[in-house]
Structure formats: structure tokens, C-alpha cells
Amino acid sequence: MPGPFTLAQIASQLGGRVVGDRQILIRQVGSLAQAGGGQIAFLSDARHRSGLSATRASAVVLGPEAEASTALPRIVHDNPYAYFARVSQLFNPVTAQPAGVHPAAIVSPSARLGARVSIGAGCVIGDGAAVGDDTCLYPRVVVYHGCRIGARGIVHSGAVIGADGFGIANEGGRWLKIPQIGGVSIGDDVEIGANTTIDRGTMDDTVVEDGVKLDNQIQIGHNCRIGAHTAMAGCVAVAGSADIGSHCSIGAGALILGHLSICDHVNVSADTVISRSIRKPGTYTGMFPFDDNESWARNTAVVRQLAKLADRVRALEKRAQGQGGGDG
Amino acid sequence: MPGPFTLAQIASQLGGRVVGDRQILIRQVGSLAQAGGGQIAFLSDARHRSGLSATRASAVVLGPEAEASTALPRIVHDNPYAYFARVSQLFNPVTAQPAGVHPAAIVSPSARLGARVSIGAGCVIGDGAAVGDDTCLYPRVVVYHGCRIGARGIVHSGAVIGADGFGIANEGGRWLKIPQIGGVSIGDDVEIGANTTIDRGTMDDTVVEDGVKLDNQIQIGHNCRIGAHTAMAGCVAVAGSADIGSHCSIGAGALILGHLSICDHVNVSADTVISRSIRKPGTYTGMFPFDDNESWARNTAVVRQLAKLADRVRALEKRAQGQGGGDG
């Protein structure tokens, strides 16, 4: 483990403004609630300011708006969360697995592995697949034949890259399989969560561009494109042939239907189903509200009568208008 | 790779009507957008007709309604999508893994393997399990003890067949496990996607009938029956003891609750929760619409007041009626 570093040393490497004792020694990061001596915590959201008074951390990273909320030694930075990420990277390796191919990994002789790759136990790398420099595959990742992962990638256990897309054609009530002869092409600096699956394309590649971050148990269908620097939280499903722009963020459990496109800089809220293309940046939501079970049952009964309810309101309006006068 | 074939040779094998140069040589399939010389593309949906003018494919498969939309050599068929599946199968193997048991697979001595099975690296086949003729298990599939997969099946990486169903009984606030002593019985011609899970039955078998096609990350609970030739898109969840008919299609992310039954020929739309039995063929939907975040927030606030809103409309109607006359 690198370090320890003084606050002054940290700021000289990462920027930010030190307030208070510059020489205090930091050995590790910690949470406001659990950090102790020698640890630096952070505050990125002013709503959690109350945690500052109780913390036993030796120092804290925070934004200028919270600078005066503590007497602790501190580093002030406009983006305390990103700053904290860099501080943590200073003390901790980004991946926990040593470089090299584990003897219990199965790598096809025709696969190409970059420099300093780390391939965990139980990984299976298919014929003609490629893994870029400095990429880490944790145990039990499968990369099917011909699929490519770029440099500095991180793929967590159980992820499956390049299984067949779901291509079936109905003929007289039975399903014919459409061979999936495309591949998967994953850019640089991509992280892929545990048990996430990315299907190979039907004929062309499924594409995941540089800097994409995918959480666990995400499903990316065949022929999709996921634009650069887009992030998806856990359990998102993207159906086949969807085209998602760059710098998007997709909330947990959201579902993007197939054959549609989403432009750059779109935020999709958790649990939202995107059922048509989005051409304008912004935040889109479609989460059904929860309630205590009784209220839900009462309100939901009306949902199934909404069209009739709207008709009844229209009839009342017509009648009111027919009566003339009024304030309308 | 088989081929090349002329259009005439393809049509003599698969049917369809050739229009234009019958002798043109085809080596592979391709998408309208990416295909080049020697490739055959297809058009199954007239809405994508614009792709025809720009394609550099050597030939195309299409339906009679689009026959006149291109001067390219073409094969005309009533079901161009299914036809294309067959053309692609002509040029490409349906599975990419050679027959045989990979040395890094773990197969119980009491498991029964059919002829020409293909068992990938890292697969685990439990005691007394059975895998039928010509079935392909990609790397890292687990088949628990006593579970059976039929002939010509395809199971993708990370799938787990026969883990314990979720059988727990509450006793004074603690959970007792109910041993799951049933198995899983999977028919012929079934495809199972990556990281899909099918639980063993509590006492009887969980049953997946012939010709079922399951995409990735699907969860099938214990004691379910999935009827023949039913297809499910990614991330569908089927709770325990659901009985789903034949020739159904279940959209991505749909949820079928437990202990209910769905008749044959039912289509469930994506993201729909089936909360009671369905006894009539047809299409069923329950997707909450998304909107820009502001509109969503405004409309959703009313959802939680719907029962009251309906009461207020009723009061207005009563009042209007009380006033007599009107146009009602």
C-alpha cells in the first residue's frame, strides 16, 4: 500500500486547497462515520454535513460551500467526490488482482492478450478473442470467440461477453435460430459488473465505446451501440439494436426497448422503460409510485378505468359549456 | 465454412422465387447497412425499405410487397425473416463450439451424455444429470444433479440449471428451508441464454417443454411449466409454480407472478407484470409510460390521488344530474 502522505503532498499531486494542518499524515481513506486517525473522509453532499461534527477522521475533502462547517484539516475542491476518487486511487490499487494469467484460466491459443493483463481463475477466453493492455478479468469471466475488449478494462466475475444474441424467426409456430456471426467490440477504460451479459451481434458487432461503465447484472442485447462515457446502474436491460448515445446515465432496473435510439446526454431514471427514441438531452422518468398497499389498490383500480374517467370529465365539461355562462 | 452458393442453388434448397441474376455467387449473409460483395442481406419490415437503395449487398431476401423496391438480384418469400434464418444457417454453423467434452469441464461419472454433445470449459454436470444428443453447453454452465436437458439444445455461459427453488417457511420469524428434491426437465430444441437460471422443483420437476427459447438473465422459479415453443426475451422473471402455455411470447423484463396460469398463444409485452391468470389468447400489456422528468412528476402526483379524483368526478356527475335536464 502506498503512502502515508501529508495533506500538503496530496494537494501538490492532485490540486485543491489545504485548510488547517498541512502536515497531518494520511494513510487511508474512510467514511465519515467509520474513519479514524490517519484517515481522510469526504463530504460531497451538503445534506450530510451533520456527519462532519461526529467524525473521527483526521482530515476531510469537501466543497467550498461546506468549507466553514468543520475545524478539521481539510482539502477544499470544487468537485469533492471526484477528488476523493483520486485520493483513494493514491492509496489503493484500482484492481485487486495481480497481472498474469491464472493457471486455472482457459485461454485459447488464438486469443491475443495485451501487456500486463490479469486473467483470473476460471476465465474462459475463446478463439480469436482479444484483451487489451492492463485489462483485468476477475475470476470466471467468459469472452466468446472473436470478441474484443480494449485497454485498461475491468470485468467482474460471472460476466459473459459475446454469447449469442436472441435472434429467432418464427416459421409455422416454431422458432428458427439465426446464427449470430457478429462479435462484441468493447473500447478502452470500460468497466463491466458481475454477471453482466453483452451479446454478440447478428451480423455486425455489438459495440461498447470507450469509458462506458456498466454495473452488475446488466443485459446488453445484440447489435446495440453504447456510446462513450455512458454509465448504467445495476440490472439495466437494453434490448437488441438499441443505439444509446454518449455521456448518458441509465438508472437501476431501467429497460431500453429495441430498435430505438437515445441521443447524447440523456439521463434515464431508475425503473423507467424507454419505449421510443429520445432526441433531446434531459432527464426522462417512468417510475410507478408505490404506496401503502390499501391506497395502492384503491388508486390502481382507477388506472384501469382512466379512459372512461377522462370521457366522463369531457361529458361534464360539454354539459357545463352547454349551460353557457360560467367562468370559462 | 460451407458455400459459396448461387442464388439459384439457395432457392433450390430453401424455396423462394429468384428475381434477377440467378448465378450470382453468395458467400455469406450481411446486414443491409454493412454487407458488401458476395453477401446477401434481407428486408423483413417494409419500414426499413430505405436501406435497400444504399446497400452494397449482392442480393437481398424480401417479401412480395417489397419485391419491386430494388433492382438487386433477390429472393422473394412470404416469410423473409425465417427464410433469412435458413440462409444464414446454410453458411454458418448454429453453434460455435466443437463436439466433445472440454478437459476443463467437470462431468460426474453418473451423468449421461448423448452423442455429439459439446461441453465447454468450466461446465459442471452433476450426479445423474443428463444431456441429450447434439446439445451444446458453452463454457461455465452448471447442471445440478438429476437435471435433464434434451437433444439439440444450446445453453449459454453462466446458465444454472437446477439450483434449489426458493422454498422457505416462516416459523416464529425465522425461515426454515424446504429441501428441493424435484429436478428440472428440459425438452428438445431448447435454447437457454447466458446467466439464465432455472430452479429445480420442490418435489416434482420444473418443466421446460420442446422448442422453448429463453434469452439471457431469465429466472424460472421452481415447479413452473413453460409450454412448448414459447419464447422469452431477456430478464424475464417467472415466479414459482407458474404454468405458462405453448406458443407464448414474453417481452423483456416482464414478470409472471407465481401460482397462476397463462393459456397458449399469449403475448406479454415488455415490462408487464402478470398478476392473475390469463385464459384468453391475445396481447397483454402493463408498461408505465415514461415522460420528461417534469411531466412525469406532475402526472405521477395525481396517480396517488386517483381514487379521490374519481370520487370528485362522481360528485360532479351527481350534482349535474341533480340539476336535471342537460344533454346526458
Added chain:
Amino acid sequence: MPGPFTLAQIASQLGGRVVGDRQILIRQVGSLAQAGGGQIAFLSDARHRSGLSATRASAVVLGPEAEASTALPRIVHDNPYAYFARVSQLFNPVTAQPAGVHPAAIVSPSARLGARVSIGAGCVIGDGAAVGDDTCLYPRVVVYHGCRIGARGIVHSGAVIGADGFGIANEGGRWLKIPQIGGVSIGDDVEIGANTTIDRGTMDDTVVEDGVKLDNQIQIGHNCRIGAHTAMAGCVAVAGSADIGSHCSIGAGALILGHLSICDHVNVSADTVISRSIRKPGTYTGMFPFDDNESWARNTAVVRQLAKLADRVRALEKRAQGQGGGDG
């Protein structure tokens, strides 16, 4: 397999009141529908009482309210479902895998394994991880470095314990990874389903307390706490830093958003999104109702106009009030 036992022997071990032939020999449990001679079935829900008349089971477990519904030898107990769980445990082992470490498992030399653990083929146990006494890991479970599982646990195939939490900070449109240096701490008597993922904490541990039961394909984000004896059905997703109480039950496909807390004894219905903290025990629901596709389309069109509809009702009310009199 233990047994056979007479009804009298079963009741002397597990309690309950025998009615009818006490000496009948039972060799195994079975379902009402499929059980034959020598098998004992159960009825836990009076709605399934019709199954009693047709069963060929030799005996049945049921509650006092159904005691008179059959002439079969029977054991009457207030909690027939829990009683049945115990009867089944009498005849069947709770886990199907022998104790010991499979030669095809990869266990770090620095991992600590308790007595009588069962570690299946293809499992990977990281540096400094710990697995408690009598815990069974089915094939292909991954336990990342430093994560701990308590005693008497059961973890099904494909589960991943301790992959990195989804910690990323945005800096100028790119994502910085926040090293995930916490672990996962799992209590005693916890069951974890196939392909379920539990992420390690950012700095502190993700905590799963004693007696928790998790079905398949569940995702637990970093820094969460899942309180003791809480059960979650398949495909639940819990976002980061959620704090869930004890004795909760979470229905299939539900989504718990991050940074919120749920008190003890809360039931969340299937497919419900919990988007704010819950401080009162009870049942909470947010499932959007399904309908035939046409009715759904009609009603859903109104959902997107609900705020306007409410405004129109308000206008009508105002107008009605302006007309004075009435019955309001």
C-alpha cells in the same frame, strides 16, 4: 436417505397431532398431485383443499381448519407449511453436495475455511476470505478477497460475493473509479441464490445479517445492510447504501433505491420500486396493472395527461361552486 418413519415417530420428533392410522410408514414427502404410496403431502392453504380428495398420498399435514376435510391419516399442526419443511428435512438433506473442497475449486492459501465446509467445482475463494462451519458453496461461486460468509450458509452456483461496488465519480464528462476497499460480511444461516451478486463496500463492509434468504439473480449494491431474517424473492435489486430492516420480505423484481432505509417488518410487493424511506411496518405496493393491450393503450394515454385532467376536474368544481347551491 433416512427413514422410513411412522406418523407416530414423525410426530414424536416434530410435534403435531396425529389423526388416523399412527403406524403408517412414510418414506418421503410429495405434492398432493403427484405423491403416491409411502409419501406424505401437505395442505397449507385451504383454497387448495380440492387437491385432498384426489391425492394418492399415504398421509397429509394440514391445519386444524382443514382437519375434517379428509379421511387420510394426517398430522394436524397450526403451521402446516413450516411443519412440512421439517418433515422434508427429516427425509432429505438440506444440501446435496458432500463436505470437502472439490479438487477443481480454487481456494487462496490465505482463505479460512470452517469445519465441514463444502466447496464445489469451479468455486474461487479469494485471499483472506472466510467461509464458516457447515457452509455449502455450490459449483462456480466466487468469493472475492477479504469477504466473509458465516456458518450453515448455502450459496448457489454463479453467485458472486464481493465484486466492486459501482463507485464512479464524474470529472469533466469522464468517470473516475473509486476503489472499493470495504468487504462483504455475511452472517450465519444465510442462503444466496444462483447468479445473485453482493458487492463489496466502498470503505466499510456491505452487511447481510443472520438468517437472510436471497433468491436467484438478486443484486445487492455496495454499503447496504440487509437486516436479519429478511427474505427477498428473485431478481430484486437493492441500490447502494440502502439500509433494510429485519424480518422484511421483498417481492420478486422489486427495486430498492439507494441511500434510503426501510424499518423492520416491512413487506414490499413484487415489482415495486421503493423510492423513499419507509418508517412504518406494513405492506407497500407499486405494481402497474396489466390489461389487454387495447385497454392498456387507451388508459395509459390518459396517464400522460393526468395533471391536466386533475386541473379540468378542479375547474369544473370551481364552476359548480360558483353556481352556488348544490349538494356539496
